[in-house]
Amino acid sequence: MGAGHAHKLYRHGHSRVHALPPHTKLTAVFAFVVVVVSTPREAVWAFALYAALLAAVAYVARVPAGFLLKRLLIEIPFVAFAVLMPFVAQGERVEVLGLSLSVSGLWGAWNVLAKGTLGVAASVLLAATTELRELLLGLQRLKLPPLLVQIASFMIRYGDVITDEMRRMRIARESRGFEASGVRHWGVLAKSAGALFIRSYERGERVHLAMISRGYAGSMPVIDEVTASRAQWSYALALPATALCVCLLGWTL
Amino acid sequence: MHVPDGFINAPVSVAAGVVAAGAVAVSLRGARRELDERTAPLAGLVAAFIFAVQMLNFPVAAGTSGHLLGGALAAILVGPYTGVLCVSVVLLMQGILFADGGLTALGVNITVMAVVTAVTAYAVFRGLVTVLPKKRRSVTVSAFVAALVSVPAAAAAFTLVYAIGGTTDVPIGQVLTAMVGVHILIGIGEAAITTATVGAVIAVRPDLVYGARGLTAPLKLRVGGELVDAPAAEPAPVAARSPRKLVLTGLATSLVLAGVVSFYASASPDGLEKVAADKGIDTKVEEHTAADSPLADYGVEGITDARASGGLAGVIGVGVTVVAGTGVFWAVRKRRTSETSPASVPDVPEKV
Amino acid sequence: MDPVTEPLSLEVSGLAFAYPDGHQALFGVDFRIARGERVALLGPNGAGKTTLVLHLNGILTGGAGTVTVAGLPVGRQHMAEIRRKVGIVFQDPDDQLFMPTVREDVAFGPAAAGLKGPELERRVDSALARVGMADFKDRPPHHLSFGQRRRVAVATVLAMEPEILVLDEPSSNLDPASRRELADILRSLDVTVLMVTHDLPYALELCPRSLILSDGVIAADGKTVELLCDEELMGRHRLELPFGFDPGSVTMGA
Numbered sequence: 001m002g003a004g005h006a007h008k009l010y011r012h013g014h015s016r017v018h019a020l021p022p023h024t025k026l027t028a029v030f031a032f033v034v035v036v037v038s039t040p041r042e043a044v045w046a047f048a049l050y051a052a053l054l055a056a057v058a059y060v061a062r063v064p065a066g067f068l069l070k071r072l073l074i075e076i077p078f079v080a081f082a083v084l085m086p087f088v089a090q091g092e093r094v095e096v097l098g099l100s101l102s103v104s105g106l107w108g109a110w111n112v113l114a115k116g117t118l119g120v121a122a123s124v125l126l127a128a129t130t131e132l133r134e135l136l137l138g139l140q141r142l143k144l145p146p147l148l149v150q151i152a153s154f155m156i157r158y159g160d161v162i163t164d165e166m167r168r169m170r171i172a173r174e175s176r177g178f179e180a181s182g183v184r185h186w187g188v189l190a191k192s193a194g195a196l197f198i199r200s201y202e203r204g205e206r207v208h209l210a211m212i213s214r215g216y217a218g219s220m221p222v223i224d225e226v227t228a229s230r231a232q233w234s235y236a237l238a239l240p241a242t243a244l245c246v247c248l249l250g251w252t253l
Numbered sequence: 254m255h256v257p258d259g260f261i262n263a264p265v266s267v268a269a270g271v272v273a274a275g276a277v278a279v280s281l282r283g284a285r286r287e288l289d290e291r292t293a294p295l296a297g298l299v300a301a302f303i304f305a306v307q308m309l310n311f312p313v314a315a316g317t318s319g320h321l322l323g324g325a326l327a328a329i330l331v332g333p334y335t336g337v338l339c340v341s342v343v344l345l346m347q348g349i350l351f352a353d354g355g356l357t358a359l360g361v362n363i364t365v366m367a368v369v370t371a372v373t374a375y376a377v378f379r380g381l382v383t384v385l386p387k388k389r390r391s392v393t394v395s396a397f398v399a400a401l402v403s404v405p406a407a408a409a410a411f412t413l414v415y416a417i418g419g420t421t422d423v424p425i426g427q428v429l430t431a432m433v434g435v436h437i438l439i440g441i442g443e444a445a446i447t448t449a450t451v452g453a454v455i456a457v458r459p460d461l462v463y464g465a466r467g468l469t470a471p472l473k474l475r476v477g478g479e480l481v482d483a484p485a486a487e488p489a490p491v492a493a494r495s496p497r498k499l500v501l502t503g504l505a506t507s508l509v510l511a512g513v514v515s516f517y518a519s520a521s522p523d524g525l526e527k528v529a530a531d532k533g534i535d536t537k538v539e540e541h542t543a544a545d546s547p548l549a550d551y552g553v554e555g556i557t558d559a560r561a562s563g564g565l566a567g568v569i570g571v572g573v574t575v576v577a578g579t580g581v582f583w584a585v586r587k588r589r590t591s592e593t594s595p596a597s598v599p600d601v602p603e604k605v
Numbered sequence: 606m607d608p609v610t611e612p613l614s615l616e617v618s619g620l621a622f623a624y625p626d627g628h629q630a631l632f633g634v635d636f637r638i639a640r641g642e643r644v645a646l647l648g649p650n651g652a653g654k655t656t657l658v659l660h661l662n663g664i665l666t667g668g669a670g671t672v673t674v675a676g677l678p679v680g681r682q683h684m685a686e687i688r689r690k691v692g693i694v695f696q697d698p699d700d701q702l703f704m705p706t707v708r709e710d711v712a713f714g715p716a717a718a719g720l721k722g723p724e725l726e727r728r729v730d731s732a733l734a735r736v737g738m739a740d741f742k743d744r745p746p747h748h749l750s751f752g753q754r755r756r757v758a759v760a761t762v763l764a765m766e767p768e769i770l771v772l773d774e775p776s777s778n779l780d781p782a783s784r785r786e787l788a789d790i791l792r793s794l795d796v797t798v799l800m801v802t803h804d805l806p807y808a809l810e811l812c813p814r815s816l817i818l819s820d821g822v823i824a825a826d827g828k829t830v831e832l833l834c835d836e837e838l839m840g841r842h843r844l845e846l847p848f849g850f851d852p853g854s855v856t857m858g859a
Binding site for chain 2: 074091114165200211
């Protein structure tokens with residue numbers, strides 16, 4: 001952990017996907033996921049096409065398959081849940097290899113697995129091709145309340161500083177022979193958490209002082225303005241638009 | 254507990270999104286009222302703190318560990334508005350940056366994990382603080398109960414959302430039982446850690462605990478009056494004394510709760526479930542470690558699918574008996590919440 | 606340099622202040638700094654140095670006495686102007702650098718004052734060039750070394766083209782090379798500098814004149830070398846020179 005964690009997700013590059021303005025990418029990913037979620041689960045082929053679309057994006061963005069697949073592991077807890085569904089869901093049952101499984105449960109599991117995986121893959125591609133800073137600018141451009149963007153921006157700026165403080169506190173504990181190994185040690189760890197909160201809060205107060213010292217009066221000055229051309233928008237929206245066609249086919253076929 | 258895409262159907266996701274947006278808007282205004290122009294740096298730093306503390310692993314036993322969810326802690330330390338705001342921002346960033354929780358499920362995630370936990374915890378906390386004698390120990394006891402209640406409350410809220418918009422017709426009674434049952438146990442851990450953390454902050458900077466401001470104001474005046482170095486000497490005995498009592502209280506509560514849970518478990522028709530419930534605890538906690546710690550390398554640490562699913566299966570099968578118990582729990586919680594929710598709003602912090 | 610004949614950058618008179626908890630930190634502080642001077646503010650821990658600094662740009666107000674910056678009284682009606690004129694560099698650069706990139710951080714002050722476009726960009730570039738950090742424009746602050754961060758922190762304030770630069774412990778936590786680099790930068794600037802420090806050799810190196818703040822009042826005001834050589838004065842205010850350092854024997858380039 002520690003420094004630079006957030007940048008592990010980002011893969012530096014100069015592809016056309018990297019170069020797109022952040023708000024077009026955010027919109028495209030969000031629209032894509034909405035389309036995927038609204039697709040009927042019986043249209044199995046549609047999900048294959050979605051996966052192919054994402055693979056195409058990954059190819060254009062030069063994001064290696066291994067990187068993408070490794071990030072997909074985040075899903076595992078829900079895979080466990082999905083695996084369980086056919087056993088506990090109600091309704092008509094089928095025999096598979098001697099096990100009695102619920103048909104609707106099987107569909108449900110497929111639904112969660114397919115849509116969840118596509119959603120995670122789309123988000124991973126977004127994070128891999130967009131810098132943190134740009135993402136915030138994109139959110140700002142998409143009219144997220146400015147205060148919310150500022151809070152997120154401070155969180156990202158100081159996430160590293162605070163995790164680093166936490167790491168130093170752990171090292172200090174361990175240097176004095178303390179190794180947390182069970183419930184008995186929660187008190188010590190919680191004291192560290194308490195100290196971390198105090199440090200964070202006091203730092204917040206000092207940051208505020210530094211801000212007003214430089215003329216802050218409640219709203220952040222606009223320093224960067226991101227804009228997107230029509231061509232960039234259409235390039236970015238090609239993904240959800242194609243997905244929408246697939247989705248509509250999925251409903252009609 | 255981060256819900257992925259496709260778990261909840263589109264209409265309900267949209268509805269939850271609207272609820273979440275509304276709650277965040279209200280929190281923005283509320284936080285602004287409390288912190289005015291300090292909102293951005295302070296809420297940002299607290300969000301960074303929540304983010305960091307979710308990575309702090311608390312070892313449970315035999316190599317498993319859990320971590321703080323932080324909703325209750327945030328609400329108690331910085332107040333419900335800022336608390337909701339901070340946890341929401343953490344969830345937003347986890348969704349966008351780490352693909353942790355689906356983008357379409359963001360509304361569900363914020364509603365369940367930020368709004369329900371923080372608001373429930375704060376209502377319970379304020380209620381108890383008002384009722385109990387005006388002492389520091391009351392604050393820690395209230396923090397314990399508040400955190401304990403907030404986790405199953407979130408689980409129940411999730412179940413409600415799932416009942417309306419779930420994409421698979423899993424029997425809802427079972428889901429509720431399993432979710433709430435498991436989360437009461439997780440809640441005990443959450444409560445113990447939250448309490449100890451709040452206790453640690455109170456011992457050093459009581460003025461920073463939003464939920465306890467009413468208690469510390471007179472104390473500060475009395476101390477600051479004559480002797481300048483009195484505040485420094487004061488916290489020491491408190492720090493030495495309070496954890497023990499805290500641990501005792503926590504232990505008593507845990508014992509009672511553990512008793513209740515195992516009672517339900519053994520009362521169910523099949524004796525197997527008790528084992529399953531026991532097994533479910535660490536499985537669930539373990540799952541959280543990998544699922545929630547946002548910066549964990551996202552490599553898999555110690556999750557064995559078979560075990561996770563086995564544990565969950567067992568937990569979901571705990572049985573109808575617990576539904577009755579949950580009903581009682583809900584009734585109690587509802588009454589407590591409704592009688593305590595009009596919490597007195599502490600006075601506005603002095604500005605530097 | 607005679608403070609009376611020059612135009613004044615800063616004038617503090619009769620400043621007294623007590624915190625809301627009753628603790629009184631300042632008991633009538635008086636001093637004046639002429640334009641272009643470099644002055645060190647020395648004093649033991651708890652002397653009220655930070656409290657004084659926070660008065661200079663109106664973060665703390667409400668006590669007795671006045672602070673005047675370039676003829677402008679510090680008060681509600683000129684607050685924006687005052688905060689532009691008084692540039693405070695805080696001790697921890699991590700507190701000061703709160704924006705995601707160096708460029709945005711340096712732009713924050715001027716942008717808050719209403720500057721935009723190419724003029725803003727020019728301001729940022731020149732401030733970064735003055736501290737030798739022009740190549741780090743698009744880096745996030747937490748990827749810089751401590752010394753680099755301190756220099757960027759100075760740039761964030763320089764970008765506001767302040768009347769007076771106030772530095773809180775500028776040499777703390779710096780390795781000797783970074784310490785010297787910062788000294789070179791500070792010497793090259795043509796602004797009024799007030800430097801709050803415990804680092805007596807650094808004060809001697811950079812500031813011809815020093816003030817000693819002790820128990821909430823200015824206890825001494827004079828040539829830095831003379832103050833540092835006055836052992837009795839130094840001892841009385843808990844100021845100690847590093848082992849083996851003799852201020853009398855140092856020849857200064859400044």
